Amino acid sequence: MVLADVTLRDGSHTVNHSFTTEQVRRVVAGLDRAGVPIVEVCHGDGLGGSSYQYGFSAVPELELIEAAAQTARRAKISVLLLPGIGVRDDLRQAAALGATVARIATHVTEADIAEQHIGLAKELGMTAVGFLMMAHTGSPEVVARQGRIMERAGADVVYVVDSAGAMTMEDVHARVSALREALACDVGFHAHNNLGLGVGNTITAARAGATWLDGSMCGFGAGAGNAQTEALVAVLQKLGYECGVDLLPLLDAADAVVRPLLPRPQVLDSKSLILGFAGVYSSFLLHAERAAERFDVDPREVLVEAGRLKSVGGQEDILVEIALGLSTRGAGQAEAVTR
Ligand SMILES: CC[C@H](O)CC(=O)C(=O)O
Numbered sequence: 001m002v003l004a005d006v007t008l009r010d011g012s013h014t015v016n017h018s019f020t021t022e023q024v025r026r027v028v029a030g031l032d033r034a035g036v037p038i039v040e041v042c043h044g045d046g047l048g049g050s051s052y053q054y055g056f057s058a059v060p061e062l063e064l065i066e067a068a069a070q071t072a073r074r075a076k077i078s079v080l081l082l083p084g085i086g087v088r089d090d091l092r093q094a095a096a097l098g099a100t101v102a103r104i105a106t107h108v109t110e111a112d113i114a115e116q117h118i119g120l121a122k123e124l125g126m127t128a129v130g131f132l133m134m135a136h137t138g139s140p141e142v143v144a145r146q147g148r149i150m151e152r153a154g155a156d157v158v159y160v161v162d163s164a165g166a167m168t169m170e171d172v173h174a175r176v177s178a179l180r181e182a183l184a185c186d187v188g189f190h191a192h193n194n195l196g197l198g199v200g201n202t203i204t205a206a207r208a209g210a211t212w213l214d215g216s217m218c219g220f221g222a223g224a225g226n227a228q229t230e231a232l233v234a235v236l237q238k239l240g241y242e243c244g245v246d247l248l249p250l251l252d253a254a255d256a257v258v259r260p261l262l263p264r265p266q267v268l269d270s271k272s273l274i275l276g277f278a279g280v281y282s283s284f285l286l287h288a289e290r291a292a293e294r295f296d297v298d299p300r301e302v303l304v305e306a307g308r309l310k311s312v313g314g315q316e317d318i319l320v321e322i323a324l325g326l327s328t329r330g331a332g333q334a335e336a337v338t339r
């Protein structure tokens, strides 16, 4: 198994993209010492994500990537890029600073917009990973078809990404198996814990043939966090899967370095749970909370409505419109939708 830790990328949502260079150095050192092979570092919404729309990074991501690459002895540094948010030059700069894994992310039906970036990653000598987001909205056949596009473009790995933490075990099994059958390259899985299934779903993915698995330490990550890296490593070891990570040094890093960075204890609260229930992009949570506060409405209703409208990544501004609409229409809509 190849474990990819996304604390310093997906977890960046948890701290409003405020990681400092020193924090990145300490987290990378802890993960590296434990033997985590892939460590992802960049803005939570990928390269180029620092913006009014997604939230500004406190420290430019290229400085964080450089610090990470200088710190890691064994781990490879990964970056995420959503074509349109990040551009080809962002990838070139990240590679020049030491990133060697490029994960190119698109909505599950839009793999074709990743082709050029996957090709560039290969030209730059990077490991190229295709990342099919919001995969619960695509059938297993769609996931397989889109995965083939990424593989044809040169991807070394294609991921099923449960961006909303909305998948059940059956959903995961069906999509990972479909990719496994359709592709010759490796298959990966990225969970969010919004329904409390993060680690379990990741194990289901491993059983269905995924060999690249994502985790995030201490519950960092958008929504209720990803599959918790420490728990995932412990369960993988109990089940006899080899992932090359030493549990006790990993727990030391969790306790001494990562957990103190959490702005509040990570809990699976009603808002995170609604993300998974309604199938909404996990990174919408903080935006929904802000919009709900601005218009004095229930953030859960905002999320339920965003799910009903089948909103996709990049449509964060729709949350403001929904909150405004709810404030003028009054409450009660969420109840009707969830019933
Ligand atoms: C905005 C990028 C997104 O957070 C990528 C990801 O981790 C996911 O879709 O779960």
Ligand SMILES: [Mn+2]
Pocket (backbone or CB within 6 Å): 010, 163, 190, 191, 192, 222, 282
């Ligand atoms: Mn994610």
